[in-house]
Amino acid sequence: MKITIIGxxxxxxxxxxxxHRAGYSILQIYSRQLxxxxxxxxxxxxxPIHQLSAVSTESxxxxxxxxxxxxxxxxxxxxxxLPKTTLLAHxxxxxxxxxxxxxxxxxxxxxxxxxxxxxxxxDFTQIPMCIDGATPAIxxxxxxxxxxxxxxxxxxxxxxxxxxxxxxxxxxxFTNAMLQASHTLTxxxxxxxxxxxPLLQATIxxxxxxxxxxAQTGPAIRRDQxxxxxxxRQLANHPELSTVYKAITSYIQTF
Amino acid sequence: MKITIIGxxxxxxxxxxxxHRAGYSILQIYSRQLxxxxxxxxxxxxxPIHQLSAVSTESxxxxxxxxxxxxxxxxxxxxxxLPKTTLLAHxxxxxxxxxxxxxxxxxxxxxxxxxxxxxxxxDFTQIPMCIDGATPAIxxxxxxxxxxxxxxxxxxxxxxxxxxxxxxxxxxxFTNAMLQASHTLTxxxxxxxxxxxPLLQATIxxxxxxxxxxAQTGPAIRRDQxxxxxxxRQLANHPELSTVYKAITSYIQTF
Numbered sequence: 092m093k094i095t096i097i098g099x100x101x102x103x104x105x106x107x108x109x110x111h112r113a114g115y116s117i118l119q120i121y122s123r124q125l126x127x128x129x130x131x132x133x134x135x136x137x138x139p140i141h142q143l144s145a146v147s148t149e150s151x152x153x154x155x156x157x158x159x160x161x162x163x164x165x166x167x168x169x170x171x172x173l174p175k176t177t178l179l180a181h182x183x184x185x186x187x188x189x190x191x192x193x194x195x196x197x198x199x200x201x202x203x204x205x206x207x208x209x210x211x212x213x214d215f216t217q218i219p220m221c222i223d224g225a226t227p228a229i230x231x232x233x234x235x236x237x238x239x240x241x242x243x244x245x246x247x248x249x250x251x252x253x254x255x256x257x258x259x260x261x262x263x264x265f266t267n268a269m270l271q272a273s274h275t276l277t278x279x280x281x282x283x284x285x286x287x288x289p290l291l292q293a294t295i296x297x298x299x300x301x302x303x304x305x306a307q308t309g310p311a312i313r314r315d316q317x318x319x320x321x322x323x324r325q326l327a328n329h330p331e332l333s334t335v336y337k338a339i340t341s342y343i344q345t346f
Numbered sequence: 347m348k349i350t351i352i353g354x355x356x357x358x359x360x361x362x363x364x365x366h367r368a369g370y371s372i373l374q375i376y377s378r379q380l381x382x383x384x385x386x387x388x389x390x391x392x393x394p395i396h397q398l399s400a401v402s403t404e405s406x407x408x409x410x411x412x413x414x415x416x417x418x419x420x421x422x423x424x425x426x427x428l429p430k431t432t433l434l435a436h437x438x439x440x441x442x443x444x445x446x447x448x449x450x451x452x453x454x455x456x457x458x459x460x461x462x463x464x465x466x467x468x469d470f471t472q473i474p475m476c477i478d479g480a481t482p483a484i485x486x487x488x489x490x491x492x493x494x495x496x497x498x499x500x501x502x503x504x505x506x507x508x509x510x511x512x513x514x515x516x517x518x519x520f521t522n523a524m525l526q527a528s529h530t531l532t533x534x535x536x537x538x539x540x541x542x543x544p545l546l547q548a549t550i551x552x553x554x555x556x557x558x559x560x561a562q563t564g565p566a567i568r569r570d571q572x573x574x575x576x577x578x579r580q581l582a583n584h585p586e587l588s589t590v591y592k593a594i595t596s597y598i599q600t601f
Contacts, residue, residue, distance in 0.1 A: 254535035258528035264564035271558035273513035280509035303526035309519035331597040338593035
């Protein structure tokens with residue numbers, strides 16, 4: 092299968108390299124700056140392009156790995172240069188398929204659910220691939236490709252993918268914010284950073300072996316109001332953290 | 347050194363077993379119910395007792411592993427039966443040392459910073475031991491004992507320990523709540539549980555290798571208001587989660 096990758100950023104780079112290693116023929120790499128497309132194109136034996144009009148009509152699959160805001164307009168522009176039989180798939184967690192289906196009959200979604208950084212190797216076998224497509228045949232085709240690079244392939248519709256994106260905010264963005272909060276506090280108390288690492292490890296182990304609320308401990312679930320009030324007094328100089336503390340405490344008390 | 351352990355719960359059990367294995371002589375195990383003290387006492391070759399008046403005056407170290415609320419009154423009661431030269435240490439993260447020092451000259455703190463469950467083995471070598479004491483000699487004595495069971499021993503004063511306890515709430519209680527939030531969302535969308543596991547693993551890796559705020563991604567830090575508003579609409583049926591979402595989003599925007 093001949094694949095063109097539109098975008099040479101985090102997702103485009105990782106997908107190009109991974110699909111190339113899996114034996115797929117990467118025809119072209121597009122970036123608005125030819126300079127950005129060239130090093131990646133060299134690595135995967137593709138032609139670098141910087142104009143959508145240069146996209147090859149031989150592409151069987153065209154993977155859109157551009158910013159979410161650009162997906163709709165790039166899809167519309169490509170429809171002037173590619174035959175309608177080409178399979179066009181975006182790689183975004185946050186973007187509904189309707190942004191493709193308005194301009195394109197053979198649309199698909201090929202979304203790697205992971206935080207990827209350019210230049211940092213990622214083991215795609217461990218990355219869940221979320222697939223969707225206009226028809227069962229397209230879904231099957233994309234599932235087969237995904238199965239060549241990952242052990243975890245899921246058929247995920249628009250509504251599910253929107254939920255997944257929101258859940259990812261809690262598990263990644265918000266968990267990272269909890270790490271920052273404890274980091275700030277221990278740093279202010281001049282305590283060494285590694286002091287909380289064993290607790291974090293145990294937390295993740297306990298919370299992933301069972302339903303997390305079954306592993307919940309602490310003053311919120313015990314409704315230990317004295318400790319909660321003492322903690323809030325300690326946070327007097329951190330109004331944002333105080334608000335976070337109250338909000339999560341109330342949430343835990345619904346468990 | 348002869349040690350008496352007051353309390354046969356999670357912390358008392360783990361400390362008795364671990365100190366016994368490290369070669370310390372455990373004289374007595376106290377529990378209000380003799381039935382609770384007996385099995386643990388047998389394992390470590392100690393005498394089970396259920397009355398504070400039975401505490402041995404030969405104890406050189408008396409470790410208080412009772413509930414936070416009980417520490418003050420047990421310390422006061424023990425002062426009627428133990429010589430003032432006995433070293434009395436509590437094992438609590440949340441309790442200031444003043445609750446001991448009011449009744450006791452030779453007070454100390456011997457706090458294992460970890461979430462412990464009775465019956466589940468814990469590798470104490472990886473558990474940070476937080477030490478405090480009335481005098482440098484007591485601090486040194488407790489640091490030496492802690493060093494026999496753990497690779498991580500820290501001298502931590504009352505104020506630092508209070509901060510540590512609060513930071514532990516963020517890293518354990520609140521992180522676990524984030525896991526529960528994403529679990530609830532993916533379950534409602536009928537997605538398999540393991541789909542977010544790789545993202546959680548990458549989150550912890552990235553957030554512990556550097557200052558977590560440097561690893562922050564997502565709509566909050568990007569100030570992507572459209573996505574934030576879409577997420578809040580998705581949370582319409584989860585008012586507590588909606589409040590959590592807003593609070594953490596505001597906090598991230600202070601990074």
